[in-house]
Amino acid sequence: GAVVSQHPSWVICKSGTSVKIECRSLDFQATTMFWYRQFPKQSLMLMATSNEGSKATYEQGVEKDKFLINHASLTLSTLTVTSAHPEDSSFYICSASLRGRADSGANVLTFGAGSRLTVL
């Protein structure tokens, strides 16, 4: 089945540094990937939609200069948290779209295992 790999699974960094999280679709090509953020005991919040070869589309309230998204190939999207601060500590999850059969109407998203960022 479709697999999305995220790396690293957890990272601890000092305040003011930048952290890059990778999201790879291992056995399929993903023209669109999505980045979510989840704070403790809360639901997933969509941050941005990443389209291969074009600029990402950010949700309202998400700073595009702080959360840099690059989708340079059909199997890799990266999220860079620039100048991270303790309030950026969160669980970051990526997902990729895997279209099903044309007649099924399915449009299933496959999610990575998530990356837990802790900023000291």
Next chain:
Amino acid sequence: DAKTTQPTSMDCAEGRAANLPCNHSTISGNEYVYWYRQIHSQGPQYIIHGLKNNETNEMASLIITEDRKSSTLILPHATLRDTAVYYCIVRVNFGNEKLTFGTGTRLTIIP
């Protein structure tokens, strides 16, 4: 995408069927019902989806009412590993691929 309403939490005894309800009274004719679940500290996992007919796969069954205003996800024989937050999401399949998550139902399987 149409809004959904789910109970905040539910308990189910191990080995019994877990029935998770979802209300989506404003669903449009071209919107599908999707179910995902999230086990603690993991990414969400796709379970099942449907448009208007009942669906079954190796994980679960999805029962959609005739008026499509509500649905029920059924886990036929719940195990401890089914403890998770279950999200019911309605969305169109084309033109808007993103998933918008609500608060979901926290299902706890009791030994």
